[in-house]
Amino acid sequence: MKNTVIAKRYAKALFAVGKEGNAFADFTKTLNAMSELFVGMPEVADALTNPLYPVEAREKVMEHLLASMQVSQVLGNFFKLLVQKKRANILPDIAAVFQAMVDADNNMCQGTVVSAMELTPELSAKVKATLEKITGKQVVLTAQVDPSIIGGIVAKVGDLVLDGSIKSQLAGLKESIKGS
């Protein structure tokens, strides 16, 4: 999250284009896929950003990539522009900022919930309802399973963290015994 200022500029432009064409869903999906590709496969990121390769070669890589992913015209141009301007490295940042912008526009926000075991649908619905009550926005929940928190759940929405895990309570107990 280092180049947030630049990422914001690009995301804002893309957001404006998307708003005209009403293509947010497509944009977010492709952007997220692309940023996952960047994070998941460093070779791809390297091929697109490494200054050792000539710009033309990098543009070619991007074109092939876009062709194989069947990206829309507008978004394709956007990605090509990024490579041309040597800003491909901030793609994941742009994806995150764009997602936040779209969410804000729809009065929604992204949340994650971490639990030790898989949550039942009723439970996750309950968590979702609680989070919606706190934030006043619609929450899109992503569930994760992490046995290391032992029990309870940790819910995150934006900057807000609700930590009700056994792990952190044990840590708190440890501090309180040490502290007094």
Added chain:
Amino acid sequence: MQIKAEEISQIIKGQIKDYESKVDLSETGTVISVGDGIARVYGVEKCMAMELLEFPSGILGIALNLEADNVGCAILGDVRKIKEGDTVKRTGRIAEVPVGPEMEGRVVDGVGTPIDGQGPLNAKHSSKIEVLAPGVIARKSVHEPCYTGAKAVDAMTPVGRGQRELVIGDRQIGKTALCVDAIIAQKYTDVHCVYVAIGQKKSTVALVVEALRKHGAMEYTTVVAACASDPAPMQYVAAFAGCAMGEYFRDNGQHALIIYDDLSKQAVSYRELSLLLRRPPGREAYPGDIFFNHSRLLERSCKVNDALGAGSLTALPIIETQAGDVSAFIPTNVISITDGQVYLEPNLFFAGVRPAINVGLSVSRVGGAAQVKAMKQVAGSLRLDLAQYRELAAFAGFGSDLDAATQAQLTRGARLVEILKQPQYQPLPMEKQICILFAGTRGYLDTLPVDSLAEYEQQLYAHIEKNQPSIYDDLKEKQAIDAALEEKIRTTLQAFGESFKAAKGLK
């Protein structure tokens, strides 16, 4: 002592019982970059200026820069334990330190954590480190003296309770010594002391604490130590933390004396902090608000009015100059903020005049308002006499014949310079100072050789204590020299002078 396993489990059981499990709701951010005592944090959107942020493993930071997409944060602790990507929690508290009478006798670091190994502070109050100074209505003019115990200072550049008097000079010429003596001089008064050591060696601080302890001054003194090895933010914050501790006494109708040793180091650490936070540099690379940094700190030292308890906070900031350059940026700034300065000079120091106070360049803008009448009576002509002496001494150096009047002035001047000398750790109370200054300015020393005056002074105090203790009592009580008292002092000095001369074999 035998430890019973049963007891330990009982204690732990009690603690677990009290521990309430609750869901921890917190606002968080992520560390983008960290280094040089500074962290940039993404997130924590509702963070306030000067709010404390909590890093993992309990390290605290102060939010200093609130920018559009990140928060610049000064870390108060070990930077090495913080990594990029760490989670940062908001605490919702503006930076504060523990204050109160429990702090006396303790040594704490820049954020009020005890470092003297004497257990927890148990302070009942805490106070924000950055508060606004009292306004115009809340104040009162400085009118009562705060004795520093140094004859030269109390006679010619008096410090009043609530005054800010700068102590300025090169390294190693007794700035700290003068201020430590001022703390020791508060022993039999109701003044509480705070000594803030900024950017000094730990060994130096240890020596000061030891000296204070030896002279029984630690009981009413808090030492705030942000040493050279502490991160720059700690050194910057320590001055404000110490001020908050002093303010507690001021706001409770008591009196306090705070010593910032020294503010040039604080300015340097603030410069470091500001440059790392990418604030634009100005003159000597100090940030634009370096003047405000010192003025808002020193403005908090004041005398508050009777409705607010008539408390006071007196400040003795120290500034170290480089090769006597008082026209550098920081010295001129602080000179213009304070109510006067005591200027210490290397030439005098090496000539044996200690404390090496340059009488000509030292001033107190509060002046006579901070002196009792008796002191004004004996010291009124002192400054002028010394100024004339210096002028004449320069001329007399040519060795031409001098008339009797000039001779007399030179003799008087040399003796006045001699009696203003004072050994370290021996601050004098007001009544003793008046006696010796009376003897000097009224000519009782003119017939004595200059090198016997130190001995004369010591024996005089003992003599008065033994034979005429009522002089001290009268001075303390009336704080003025009336005709009867003057007569009494004159006869005592006359008698003692004769016996001193006889004992020394002088005519």
